[in-house]
Amino acid sequence: MVGETLKFWLMIAWLLPLAGFVVEIFFGFYSKNPRHSKAAAWCAVGCIGIGFLCSANALRIWGNANEWCVLEAAEHGDPGDTQADAGHHETDSAEHQTAYSGVIYTLGVFGSLEVTLDYYIDSLTLVMFTMVTLIATCIHVFAIGYMSDELTDEYVDHSAHTSDGGHVHRPGRFYRFFAFMSLFCFAMLGLVLAGNIFQVFIFWELVGICSFLLIGFYTERKTASDAANKAFIMNRIGDFGFLIGLMVLWTFFGTFRFGDTVVDEQVVDQGLFSMVHRDGTGNVARDEVTGDVLITDTHGHVLTNEDGSNRQIPYYLLVVIGLGIFAGCVGKSAQFPLQTWLPDAMEGPTPVSALVHSATMVAAGVYLAGRFFPMFVQEVLLTIAYTGCITLFLAATIAMVATDIKKVLAYSTISQLGYMMLGIGVFGWAAGLFHLITHAFFKSLMFLCSGSVIYGCHHEQEMPKMGGLLWKMPITAFTMLVGVCAISGFWLPFGLHFSGFHSKDAIVASALAFIHANPAHFMLFLIPLLTAGITAFYMFRMWFYTFVGKPRDQHVHDHAHESPWVMTVPLLILAAFAWFCAYGGESGHLYLMLTGDEPSHLAADVTAATAGGINLPGHAAIHAVHDDAGRWALIAALSGALIAYVLYGTNVVNVEEIKRQLGGVHGFLANKWYFDDLYDALFMKPAHKVAAFCAWFDGAVFDRILHGAAKSMIVVSKWDRVFDETVVDGFVNLIASATQSVGASLRVVQTGRLRQYVMFIVLGVVALFAVMFTTFPG
Amino acid sequence: MPAELNSYLLVGAVLFVCGVICMATKRNAIGVLMGVELVLNGANVNFVAFSKFTTLGLDGQVFSLFVIVLAAAEAAVALAIVLNFYNNHLTVDVDRGNKLKG
């Protein structure tokens, strides 16, 4: 019953934006004066706002149904006694149902393949729903102000040029922007609600297309349409791996569902997660002879095929499934090596960057990695960890030298996504998703702040032209400072730590515990630690660059102004969440909600276990190193911030001088590690070469063959014509002329003279008789 | 008996041939009609001769009676046609009736 109720509320939250999309796109199109009306915006805000209320209500219902069992740990939890705490938590979860799954709608049944829309609701789903709808509501409200210059019949786009060198003039697209945003919300919520991996894939592609539409919103700009194409194509590479994973998954497991469908406490339809059984050390159940992975029922008993043999899947194919799904996550979350599309995606309007390209869609990759965690084996997790590690370092270094305020934030996003992936990869499932939530808040906050700055500076994005804006736009500046402190992970007394402190702490702690168990992988700790410093550095650099110091461009400075309330109120709301949403850290409500349905491979009290050659740290092991890790991370962040202050906040050091002295490194970073050039050389140029060769081959060979065929056809048809005209026509004409000449000669006999006819008759009679006499004589 | 029969038949033959020549040479439409009458009479002579001299019996006379009747009818219709022809062409020259010649 609770499941049905939850489904009801979440489906309202999910489908309202779709209805909003339909209304906005069609009514916006047909209404009398769509260019000047804000109705579409309020419609979108209403839909997503109601969605937020529904989500919050669903969260309340869910909590009441299980008596908030997942939060009880906080009440009588003792930080020093984590084992007992975790054990208690386990038992509570066992008593209360926290995860619900079932079928929403059956799309079709093809043989044994049942394509359905399912729902899977657990604490992660609910937290994601609430987070997405809350942030989306704030961003929608912000966008009303930010996009208001589209409320015109003739919008002049100064960044797009017509062929004759002028600016592009076009009608405003206010309503279309909000329609796309609503469609995106629908797709994103569907992705979160999805109860099977195939449904995830559907909405995965839907958010992809929304991202494409929104990046290319200023479609007249060449850079914007190129960026939209780039984002879409890069994602296709990842989705290709996703599809391969889906095929293998279907072949061996025969279902796409995550959870078991339970009716009257009987499992009627087993889901994927219970099919791979793990022992207490985190190892999957394997056949002793072949080494294949056994597929089990919900109680760990091996399922059998119809011929009595055990159902099993080769181990390497389980790895392939994991890597395939993760490839999709790499594309969507802009991880190395597919990270290049996300900075270009900043061509879209800033609210889009805030919602789609920092808080929600790119986080969907991390969400899926977390959701699919029970199916990942150790090799896959290690791949995820290293991918995240490379990405976070790479992106952070580029962010240090970026000058475009949105590009800095974009690289920061990539870097933070790398942190999340690393967290999941080093077995810190909760840490990774914890960071996902906190990051969504403070990154969307910072993007909106940057949007406010851009709006206030009349669409100026280059930081070297800003500076000294602190008292020009104080609300923006201070909310931005909250976001910067949050992402840097600063500690404050009385437990008022910024949310990033808790979440990054958790990740670094997981990494530290991991390298304690596996010293060979020490890079997985050192690099994130170093990058924590870099993060603080580039974030404060951005803040100092923008808000303090002397105005570098007097024109920009003179015209800068604070944004209207419709833009600042969302900033304040988000700033509050960015600061306090993780209150309490790992004993706080947010963390406990997330971990309520944590899929752990390990029993809670296991310190470390060896699985597949890799030692897995348990919760206890992570907790043991937590304070150490927090200290190290804080020191790194503080030093990074200090350097930034020295370099950019004061005039002690000449930054240009440093830049000149380190010209090689700076150029390397400013050119984004030459990844775009590398891809250009590796894929684009060969593709162009191959295409040129194909074009040449086409022109030289195929065209020649075709022309030869055409010419020979002409020759043949000429001969055919001759044959037709002489032989066929000649024959026909011969018959005709023969008939005519016979007729003409017979015409002579038909004299029309009566007496001659009589004569002919007589002659005929005489002749007949003569013949008779000669033939029958006697 | 054969001699008598042959004499009748010879008379019939002469009448017939004369009728045919008449039809073949006369340009006057009424002359042509007279040729037709002669031909029919030749045939009648033969019928009557066969009626008298062979097993044909009374049937020959019945047939010649029919021939006379049809000849009269034919003459009436033919004369009507000739009159029409004369109305149209103001002549009875059959050579003028060549309108249908292609």
Added chain:
Amino acid sequence: MSLFFTIFALAACLGAVAVVISQSVVRMAFWLVVSLGSVAGLFFLADADFIGAAQLLIYVGGTLVLLVFGIMLTASGPYMKIPASPGETVVAGLIGVMFLFMVFATINGVDWDGSRDRIMAATHQTEGATGFDDRSEGNTLRPLGFALLGVRPDVPNGVAGAGYLLPFEIASVHLLVVLIGAAYLARAKRRQDVV
């Protein structure tokens, strides 16, 4: 061969030849009267007195008068001649002679007695039907009347259905049709565009 037969035969033949030779239509009509009248005489000689009478009445009395009317209505002059070309006349004469010769040869070539015997053998006739009955000489009116009504007392063993009732009726209807048709065709019409 009786004298009368010779006279009538010669008159008939010479009349016919005269019809061919004459150029004037009126003369042709006169010679036709001679020829047809002689044929009627031949009919009487052949014991066909009703046919002969009908010949005189219908032909000489009816048809010839009709023809003369036709001549009168159409002739543009009393002695109008429409001469045929001499070549045509010669050719027609030659062909006629050939035709005559052929018919003569045919008549002389047939064995009439033999064929009569074969017919009688084939039809199992032994007696009678050997031509017209001499005993009722000159009195053919009654048998003809019966024959036209469908009764054949003259046929031995009375073969049923050998009469001529149906042809008689058809002939009568035919005459009616001809009467109407001829009247329709020959009615006086005023033509506008006389050629």
